[in-house]
Amino acid sequence: MDAKQNFEQMIKIHVEQPLNVYDMLIPFAKSVAPSSKGIKKLEKEESWRFFMPPLYNYIITCIEVFLEKYFFEQYFKPDRSQYSDFEEWNADFSNFKALYTWPSKSSEKQIRKPFSFQRLQAVEVLYSVVLNKNLEKYNRYKVIKIMFSKRHLSTHKGGFVDQKFLNEFNAFHNNDSSQQLSTKDIGKIAYLKKEWIRDSIKESKYFVDYICS
Numbered sequence: 001m002d003a004k005q006n007f008e009q010m011i012k013i014h015v016e017q018p019l020n021v022y023d024m025l026i027p028f029a030k031s032v033a034p035s036s037k038g039i040k041k042l043e044k045e046e047s048w049r050f051f052m053p054p055l056y057n058y059i060i061t062c063i064e065v066f067l068e069k070y071f072f073e074q075y076f077k078p079d080r081s082q083y084s085d086f087e088e089w090n091a092d093f094s095n096f097k098a099l100y101t102w103p104s105k106s107s108e109k110q111i112r113k114p115f116s117f118q119r120l121q122a123v124e125v126l127y128s129v130v131l132n133k134n135l136e137k138y139n140r141y142k143v144i145k146i147m148f149s150k151r152h153l154s155t156h157k158g159g160f161v162d163q164k165f166l167n168e169f170n171a172f173h174n175n176d177s178s179q180q181l182s183t184k185d186i187g188k189i190a191y192l193k194k195e196w197i198r199d200s201i202k203e204s205k206y207f208v209d210y211i212c213s
Helices: 003-032 038-043 049-074 086-091 093-098 105-110 120-130 141-156 163-172 194-212
Strands: none
Touching (some): 003 049, 003 194, 049 086, 049 120, 049 141, 049 194, 120 141, 141 194
16 A cells, blocks of 8 residues: 555545544434434534544644655665665664755754654655655645644644744735634634534645645
8 A cells, every 4th residue: 555545544544434424423313313402412513623623633644644654655765775664764864864965954954863744844855855846836735734733733732722823824814814813812722613624634635646746
């Protein structure tokens, strides 16, 4: 199974199938107990919002796993052999890094040990220099970056909006003030809707398609 197939399988099992179960619950509940008061609660977005962050976070995990797996599929050492896995590459990191001229001091600092494919800025440099793939040329790359920022907020800030996220989010929506956050939103939880999860699945697939093209 190659990196793209692995990504698609992960998305299907860990994100799409759970979402489909949620979507099936309401029709099923209506068929079993059409007059139940609980159905109205199930139909409200608030009833589902606490299930959404783990699914959203896993979308980003799927992208990260893909970025790592794809890199090791595409990269060849000078002798045309390949690293067997991340651990072998990490053990040989100094030799690997010495093979390339990094575009700037700041970009070179991104390529550090231990390397993490969770750091999108570092992956940008790695892919650009080593694989000659410029992620920033992807026409919806800003969407991918804000997706990573949302996952960071959920995972490391408990979903509570802080000033850094507010700035990033508002910069992303700089052409639509109605979508922007205000300073009053700082300290509040940034909830996720089911349709946003589905949109993010699509965005992640478009991004993977771009890299594989």
